[in-house]
Amino acid sequence: MNSFGTRFKFTSFGESHGVAIGCVIDGMPAGIKFDKVFLQDMLDKRKPGQNKFSTPRKEEDKAQILSGVFEGYTTGTPISIVVFNENTRSKDYEKDVFRPAHADFTYYYKYGIRDYKGGGRASARESVARVIAGAVACMLLKEFGIEIMSGVFGVGNIDSKLSNDEFDFDYAENSEIYALDNNLEQSFKDEILKAKKNKNSIGARIFTRVKNPIKGLGDPLYDKLDSKLAHAIMGINAVKAIEIGSGIQSSYMYGSQNNDELKDGVFLSNHSGGILGGISNGDFIDIKTYFKPTPSIFLPQQTQNIQGKNIIYKLKGRHDPCVGIRGSVVVNAMVAICIADSLLLNASSRLSNLMKIYK
Template identity: 70%
Template structure:
């Protein structure tokens, strides 16, 4: 599917080596101040070619807003944003046009559709996530009206994981760090591990922590559209994410109820094992999430594979690829959580009859 969301719908289009990529955001309320500078700054965070820890592919990622904004305010109509591709090296993919790259979606896409775009992977490329970041930035403009903020950073690279408590993660450091590191004592180790993999013509995985602050109580829907399931769905849909944890995540399976329950006193929770979500609804606590990225499948080592004729071949990749996709992926995590929270915020507006009556002064 190319469309995401219930009340607030986000649709993306375009391919990695096509003329452009873009998105349409439908359902955004009118009257929100549109912050062009913020939108571009968010795209700049995800942009490659800025340092040795990301892909050498340099795209300006200049967002052009085509509709939905008038005199710097949203109009309530679809917001269309386009980003033109400027730096494709399609020739780098000529040697693999008929073979399946290990770890990529080539094999499954070909068998599902009978055709695939071998130039950069087409729609399967992480290039598409630039417009998710654009959509998330627009949603942040809505969320800031309610003082809701979302931020992410890297707390693990390969087997090196921060032992800090989540409350000790340094988001100010992440804003300045080339790799969005959350642990000052491990930032250089993270960098060394990324460069070690890069120099070995290999890649390495990463773990990203995301938190959402000031989320009001009650966001999310019961049973089949719970907030935690919507967030997991959104984050698992990011290229290379293979696992998502909410709150204490997998640790809860080894705990007792007396350890896992978040007790309440004096109108607040005494802990946050649930990660800010109870019964599928936000509980007013900080929402905490961990996303685990696999190593970038595009590596420059020889690998065994097969071509479209089922013949055994050796795959040797060229091109420009991230040695650790989780670094720039952290920016995409922030965007997807923003999209989910904005959608849930709008959905919640009609959950009670008194809310509707307020709109119509009844």
């Protein structure tokens, strides 16, 4: 649906070419310093039109805070934040032609209404709202020294050979494509530009690390932290798979290779990705996210229109050649929301915690 989270919860609204995109965040505790600059920085990292590796749609994505913040601090009431759409060009979109691999097909068959303008709600313009909520979640996490970082470790057929511990988040922070491996940044860029030049698009892979997570986040069984993260990340447009820790690779291993042994209170490896039994074990939470290539490409393709007629479609408009790049910012936001939600939920997991509040 359009809401996510239990204790830290947000509801997003808006369409790609509608008046605005935004969200209402409920459950943020009162008394947290609201960092407007940080919020805008996060939006700027996701915003379109920044460089030749993203869509040319130019949006300023300036956040307007409508409620929930008083004299620079959160008030415990719903925080509503909105970004107005400014650079829509709806005439580029066909009224009744489905774009192959785009969600405009399934939205139409589900709801019977087609908002063809920029894909309407099916567009990843919605992810502006997720980044807003994620930035607010980070303000809570910062109080606990929890930091979340993401970057790109693979584009197309090129994968970084660096280990999770070798990925360079400082480098990614200043890279135009958030590359985690400085030696491969140029190859990643070349790959994206090659796809773009060929009127095509390309997939990408993202690594996210939660630094300094508190032990005990997440709930067993039906609300495992890993399942919650999967729910949050798989809900992002164009995400096709995620892995926690050694993920798929662990299914090829012996237990002796995969087990994270303990010594002097520290794990000697982190194949579990920081989660055991759905609960954080205090080690880094490591997540890999796999984005498919952008559906909208400029090569002629077979498709159908609303009337069911077969047509060869040649797309117009402005699109990302590699959605994983800006998608990495959205992944980071969704992970922050999951961790903030788990942090708040964990406050009532044992009597001693409640005693600290009420006694």
